[in-house]
Amino acid sequence: xxxxxxxxxxxxxxxxxxxxxxxxxxxxxxxxxxxxxxxxxxxxxxxxxxxxxxxxxxxxxxxxxxxxxxxxxxxxxxxxxxxxxxxxxxxxxxxxxxxxxxxxxxxxxxxxxxxxxxxxxxxxxxxxxxxxxxxxxxxxxxxxxxxxxxxxxxxxxxxxxxxxxxxxxxxxxxxxxxxxxxxxxxxxxxxxxxxxxxxxxxxxxxxxxxxxxxxxxxxxxxxxxxxxxxxxxxxxxxxxxxxxxxxxxxxxxxxxxxxxxxxxxxxxxxxxxxxxxxxxxxxxxxxxxxxxxxxxxxxxxxxxxxxxxxxxxxxxxxxxxxxxxxxxxxxxxxxxxxxxxxxxxxxxxxxxxxxxxxxxxxxxxxxxxxxxxxxxxxxxxxxxxxxxxxxxxxxxxxxxxxxxxxxxxxxxxxxxxxxxxxxxxxxxxxxxxxxxxxxxxxxxxxxxxxxxxxxxxxxxxxxxxx
Amino acid sequence: xxxxxxxxxxxxxxxxxxxxxxxxxxxxxxxxxxxxxxxxxxxxxxxxxxxxxxxxxxxxxxxxxxxxxxxxxxxxxxxxxxxxxxxxxxxxxxxxxxxxxxxxxxxxxxxxxxxxxxxxxxxxxxxxxxxxxxxxxxxxxxxxxxxxxxxxxxxxxxxxxxxxxxxxxxxxxxxxxxxxxxxxxxxxxxxxxxxxxxxx
Numbered sequence: 001x002x003x004x005x006x007x008x009x010x011x012x013x014x015x016x017x018x019x020x021x022x023x024x025x026x027x028x029x030x031x032x033x034x035x036x037x038x039x040x041x042x043x044x045x046x047x048x049x050x051x052x053x054x055x056x057x058x059x060x061x062x063x064x065x066x067x068x069x070x071x072x073x074x075x076x077x078x079x080x081x082x083x084x085x086x087x088x089x090x091x092x093x094x095x096x097x098x099x100x101x102x103x104x105x106x107x108x109x110x111x112x113x114x115x116x117x118x119x120x121x122x123x124x125x126x127x128x129x130x131x132x133x134x135x136x137x138x139x140x141x142x143x144x145x146x147x148x149x150x151x152x153x154x155x156x157x158x159x160x161x162x163x164x165x166x167x168x169x170x171x172x173x174x175x176x177x178x179x180x181x182x183x184x185x186x187x188x189x190x191x192x193x194x195x196x197x198x199x200x201x202x203x204x205x206x207x208x209x210x211x212x213x214x215x216x217x218x219x220x221x222x223x224x225x226x227x228x229x230x231x232x233x234x235x236x237x238x239x240x241x242x243x244x245x246x247x248x249x250x251x252x253x254x255x256x257x258x259x260x261x262x263x264x265x266x267x268x269x270x271x272x273x274x275x276x277x278x279x280x281x282x283x284x285x286x287x288x289x290x291x292x293x294x295x296x297x298x299x300x301x302x303x304x305x306x307x308x309x310x311x312x313x314x315x316x317x318x319x320x321x322x323x324x325x326x327x328x329x330x331x332x333x334x335x336x337x338x339x340x341x342x343x344x345x346x347x348x349x350x351x352x353x354x355x356x357x358x359x360x361x362x363x364x365x366x367x368x369x370x371x372x373x374x375x376x377x378x379x380x381x382x383x384x385x386x387x388x389x390x391x392x393x394x395x396x397x398x399x400x401x402x403x404x405x406x407x408x409x410x411x412x413x414x415x416x417x418x419x420x421x422x423x424x425x426x427x428x429x430x431x432x433x434x435x436x437x438x439x440x441x442x443x444x445x446x447x448x449x450x451x452x453x454x455x456x457x458x459x460x461x462x463x464x465x466x
Numbered sequence: 467x468x469x470x471x472x473x474x475x476x477x478x479x480x481x482x483x484x485x486x487x488x489x490x491x492x493x494x495x496x497x498x499x500x501x502x503x504x505x506x507x508x509x510x511x512x513x514x515x516x517x518x519x520x521x522x523x524x525x526x527x528x529x530x531x532x533x534x535x536x537x538x539x540x541x542x543x544x545x546x547x548x549x550x551x552x553x554x555x556x557x558x559x560x561x562x563x564x565x566x567x568x569x570x571x572x573x574x575x576x577x578x579x580x581x582x583x584x585x586x587x588x589x590x591x592x593x594x595x596x597x598x599x600x601x602x603x604x605x606x607x608x609x610x611x612x613x614x615x616x617x618x619x620x621x622x623x624x625x626x627x628x629x630x631x632x633x634x635x636x637x638x639x640x641x642x643x644x645x646x647x648x649x650x651x652x653x654x655x656x657x658x659x660x661x662x663x664x665x666x
Contacts, residue, residue, distance in 0.1 A: 161598060161623070164596070164597045164598065165596040165597060165598060165623060166596075167597075168595075168596040168597040169596065171596075171597075182504070182505060183500075183503055183504055184503075185505075186503055186504065186505055186506070186509070187505050187509045187535070188505065188509070188513065188534050188535065188536075189534070189535040189536055191509070191535060193505070193506065193509060197503065295532075295535055295536070295537070296530055296532060296537040296591075296599065297537070297599060298598040298599040298600075298601075298621075298622060298623065299622070300601065300622050301622055302598065302622060302623050315624075316624050316625070316639065318639070319637050319638065319639060320636070320637045320638075321637050366641035367639065367641065368595055368596075368639060368640070368641045371639060424622065424625075425611065425624060425625030426610055426611065427611070430625070
């Protein structure tokens with residue numbers, strides 16, 4: 001019997017007996033050891049490494065507050081708006097639970113964006129962590145879907161028209177688009193049927209996928225081990241006796257304590273927003289969403305919530321002229337660059353053919369289609385980072401001036417696009433968004449070249465820490 | 467079939483065949499689930515035509531009627547407005563309503579003013595870009611979005627512009643003109659939206 005061969009649990013005082021009983025029937029101690037007490041993480045984690053565990057913490061907040069919100073919310077176009085107001089005004093502590101949930105949505109994105117930026121700073125997505133990065137990106141996509149579906153539920157003006165605009169994006173797909181949009185809505189316009197199904201996605205379908213992906217993300221992380229600000233593998237230098245990485249420390253208690261400290265600081269900031277500025281000046285909860293949905297009247301100014309605005313700016317920036325004078329020449333230039341740096345003639349021909357097809361599409365299909373394509377690409381392109389980055393080093397600490405400039409420009413452009421996406425359209429702002437869109441894509445599409453030719457510093461043998 | 471091979475080929479074929487059959491059944495099961503997400507019979511039935519009384523609409527005024535959950539605008543255009551429309555021919559992308567003819571502009575509205583009677587414009591007030599409802603900007607004059615504005619509609623979402631015949635301006639996100647719904651005059655002051663004589 002395998003169960004009998006397992007050693008008895010020691011060191012848990014009065015619980016030794018109980019834990020031994022469980023451990024002989026379930027891999028309790030093995031799980032504890034491999035994921036916490038004997039999972040060795042690099043000792044030089046800095047500020048940026050808080051955001052993974054904080055994102056997990058916000059996920060818990062969202063699930064718990066979400067469960068309590070469903071107890072009073074009604075997914076019915078005639079009652080939804082009023083039921084949210086009921087929660088806000090009449091349910092004991094309902095306002096607090098609802099504001100935790102709405103503020104939590106924004107903080108989820110803040111944590112995830114900072115977590116992703118950390119990976120971009122220190123090259124955390126590089127081999128062998130590509131799959132870890134892909135799971136993370138899938139979590140990000142689920143999060144975007146979750147936020148979008150959830151935003152319809154209060155059935156305010158922004159809920160309604162935001163959903164109208166986003167569902168109509170699918171309408172742009174040639175041939176199947178219009179039918180697909182009707183299928184997504186379940187009606188010819190956003191209506192009760194749409195609200196009902198978005199509720200189903202928001203409270204069960206997407207959260208299930210999200211949880212499964214979080215588990216996959218953590219399993220992948222613990223398989224390859226955490227990277228660190230120096231971007232060197234701690235597994236390369238091990239204690240010859242114990243076989244443990246010399247620069248690693250057990251996750252528990254070292255990082256459980258560090259992350260708990262992070263949670264406390266996070267809660268201070270989070271509570272300040274929840275209690276004193278839950279709408280964050282219209283950025284977390286838009287003013288127009290306190291008006292019930294009116295299918296006959298679009299609000300004077302509509303914008304998505306802040307976390308979608310960079311991509312939304314890219315969508316708006318794609319006009320006929322932008323397609324003709326920027327996108328089309330861009331495709332030609334990029335194809336030439338690819339052909340110039342490819343060696344096999346077969347791949348060269350393939351690149352040429354794809355470029356010609358793209359060019360034909362750019363000149364024949366509506367700019368609307370390309371706006372949607374560019375917006376989708378601006379999110380999906382992150383998936384390819386592990387293969388676009390060809391720098392000999394992982395961390396920004398040892399990368400050269402070109403990469404540093406490129407990343408700084410990207411961050412600036414991301415913020416500028418984000419800001420522009422919250423504002424109404426003028427000629428000047430459209431031009432700014434078009435410049436921003438060009439820089440955004442150049443950052444990714446030229447990365448294979450500039451990351452390779454950049455003058456990098458040598459990586460250290462072991463992690464550095466002060 | 468060879469008996470010497472270590473793989474039992476008959477058994478392997480059976481495994482492949484049953485995996486295919488199982489996969490096909492699983493896929494077929496997805497069909498009813500996917501179909502349940504289509505508009506219900508009730509949603510389809512709600513697409514009935516609506517009547518509108520336009521006698522009280524003074525020149526320069528607009529009214530909105532709900533048809534299939536969408537706003538339908540009826541604009542009583544003044545003489546000046548009709549003159550403006552002729553002047554915007556050069557600025558709009560599809561002055562003669564030639565794109566997606568059947569879908570966007572019924573035959574009887576395929577003229578300069580995109581209407582049966584020039585004074586009355588009847589269009590679905592939903593932008594052909596991403597479905598927002600544009601705003602009235604009837605007054606000509608310089609605007610933030612267009613320095614030489616001659617009156618029309620402005621979409622607040624993505625800045626598309628339409629003239630007073632619902633024709634889209636060039637180089638704007640919206641690809642097409644506003645849709646003219648099927649409609650017909652029941653009398654001089656009553657119109658039926660959602661059905662035209664052809665079908666009635």
